[in-house]
Amino acid sequence: MSQEIWTDVLGYVRKNISEVEYHTWFAPVRPLGVQQGSLVLGVRNSFAQEWFRKHYLELLEDALRSMGAQAPQVSFQVLPAVQDAMMLPADPPPPKLTNGRATGRGGMPERTVVAPFENRKALNPKYIFENFVVGPNNNLAHAASLAVAESPGKAYNPLFIYGDVGLGKTHLMHAVGHYMSERYPDKRIEYVSTESFTNDLINAIREDKMTQFRNRYRSVDLLLVDDIQFLAGKERTQEEFFHTFNALYENHKQIILSSDRPPKDIQTLEGRLRSRFEWGLITDIQSPEFETRVAILKMNAEHHRMNIPQDVLELIARQVTSNIRELEGALMRVVAFASLNNVPFSRPVAAKALSNVFAPQEVKVEMADVLRAVAAQYNIPPEAIRGSGRVREVVTPRQVAMFLIRELTGHSLPEIGSFFGRDHSTVMHAIAKVNDQLGKDSEMTEAVAFLKRRLQGLEGEEITS
Numbered sequence: 336m337s338q339e340i341w342t343d344v345l346g347y348v349r350k351n352i353s354e355v356e357y358h359t360w361f362a363p364v365r366p367l368g369v370q371q372g373s374l375v376l377g378v379r380n381s382f383a384q385e386w387f388r389k390h391y392l393e394l395l396e397d398a399l400r401s402m403g404a405q406a407p408q409v410s411f412q413v414l415p416a417v418q419d420a421m422m423l424p425a426d427p428p429p430p431k432l433t434n435g436r437a438t439g440r441g442g443m444p445e446r447t448v449v450a451p452f453e454n455r456k457a458l459n460p461k462y463i464f465e466n467f468v469v470g471p472n473n474n475l476a477h478a479a480s481l482a483v484a485e486s487p488g489k490a491y492n493p494l495f496i497y498g499d500v501g502l503g504k505t506h507l508m509h510a511v512g513h514y515m516s517e518r519y520p521d522k523r524i525e526y527v528s529t530e531s532f533t534n535d536l537i538n539a540i541r542e543d544k545m546t547q548f549r550n551r552y553r554s555v556d557l558l559l560v561d562d563i564q565f566l567a568g569k570e571r572t573q574e575e576f577f578h579t580f581n582a583l584y585e586n587h588k589q590i591i592l593s594s595d596r597p598p599k600d601i602q603t604l605e606g607r608l609r610s611r612f613e614w615g616l617i618t619d620i621q622s623p624e625f626e627t628r629v630a631i632l633k634m635n636a637e638h639h640r641m642n643i644p645q646d647v648l649e650l651i652a653r654q655v656t657s658n659i660r661e662l663e664g665a666l667m668r669v670v671a672f673a674s675l676n677n678v679p680f681s682r683p684v685a686a687k688a689l690s691n692v693f694a695p696q697e698v699k700v701e702m703a704d705v706l707r708a709v710a711a712q713y714n715i716p717p718e719a720i721r722g723s724g725r726v727r728e729v730v731t732p733r734q735v736a737m738f739l740i741r742e743l744t745g746h747s748l749p750e751i752g753s754f755f756g757r758d759h760s761t762v763m764h765a766i767a768k769v770n771d772q773l774g775k776d777s778e779m780t781e782a783v784a785f786l787k788r789r790l791q792g793l794e795g796e797e798i799t800s
């Protein structure tokens with residue numbers, strides 16, 4: 336998680352200092368985690384530590400503030416010398432190619448095939464079938480991709496996937512690439528954006544390397560071309576792509592194309608190319624519906640080993656309704672916000688975290704929110720609070736929970752009573768008891784104040800813990 340926060344911080348920092356400063360000081364820093372709301376950064380030596388404290392602390396705090404941290408804190412740790420060599424630069428170097436395979440950061444395999452051309456893009460290791468949530472919006476595109484991965488060049492050729500921005504087209508294309516390269520490690524796979532294809536072509540023409548260019552694109556077993564709509568209006572590129580297409584197609588090599596619109600809607604696309612794009616299967620991806628969005632968020636949270644309550648995921652899924660990249664961004668924002676402010680996940684916290692980016696949502700506090708927050712505060716299971724136990728360790732939290740529910744929700748005494756399996760007079764007694772203790776019992780006073788802040792999404796108050 337700290338890596339995601341750090342990436343956002345770096346994005347902010349980079350806009351505010353020179354490139355030289357950035358590379359000298361920030362590129363070698365390693366995020367070590369978030370401890371009690373403080374972002375801990377690993378630096379090379381004590382000189383760097385001092386330098387950061389003197390010159391960049393404010394900038395770092397501003398960056399965290401821009402991400403929603405109410406009282407941003409940054410601390411530094413000097414990394415042991417041996418770790419120096421292992422420190423990852425902020426910008427990863429291009430993957431190294433060995434025998435047509437690339438090894439990415441942290442030993443994660445990134446598959447790229449055929450050396451030694453420039454401009455080669457690795458497949459994203461995250462974009463595999465296992466990480467793709469299938470819903471009614473994308474099941475046809477998913478099934479077609481799987482069919483193509485299992486029988487490349489035979490099932491549907493070409494496979495043409497279209498849909499709006501950030502809905503998973505690239506993910507599916509890469510998934511086919513991963514699947515194929517796992518099964519057939521010797522197959523050559525090329526993933527390229529239309530823009531890179533165009534640039535490669537321009538360079539090849541300029542440097543008189545058309546033979547290499549043609550060899551490169553016509554010798555692959557699987558060609559994945561992203562954003563093919565950008566062929567529009569580029570006559571020379573269309574001409575070259577037409578021949579590439581034919582060469583691959585005749586040799587039963589698989590072609591997958593993605594676009595933001597179907598072939599018939601791509602203006603100024605030559606008729607012969609358009610008709611070829613329509614030879615195989617055209618499938619679309621629509622915006623995901625609510626359940627699919629929640630499932631995607633859940634998978635992402637599990638991926639980062641974060642336990643986020645279902646109702647918080649649902650709140651995020653209600654905020655972002657179309658672009659999945661934005662949906663993932665919203666989740667990361669909530670996680671960063673909660674960890675930087677050192678508060679547990681709750682709906683009000685999520686609403687607050689997203690309020691700068693999306694239209695603020697009115698979040699009604701529910702009884703279950705209060706119960707969960709009180710349970711976390713007193714470190715006992717929610718069932719115990721609602722149970723029949725009469726020891727002080729559960730009675731006090733139960734009374735606090737009843738008090739807060741009465742204060743923060745619109746529920747009546749009998750409703751609160753039935754939530755706890757008790758009658759309204761017990762609730763009344765509990766509320767009177769807490770009222771009596773407030774101001775006298777400092778531990779309870781603090782707990783109630785803290786819980787109120789947390790449940791109301793930190794509104795207008797400083798985080799002190």
Ligand SMILES: Nc1ncnc2c1ncn2[C@@H]1O[C@H](COP(=O)(O)OP(=O)(O)OP(=O)(O)O)[C@@H](O)[C@H]1O
Nearest residue numbers: 466467468499500501502503504505506631659660
């Ligand atoms: N069904 C899904 N399950 C899980 N993650 C998904 C799904 N669909 C998309 N994503 C994730 O959403 C993000 C955006 O997806 P992707 O880049 O494939 O979109 P795209 O349609 O190619 O967008 P663009 O048009 O901008 O290239 C990625 O992180 C991807 O992993």
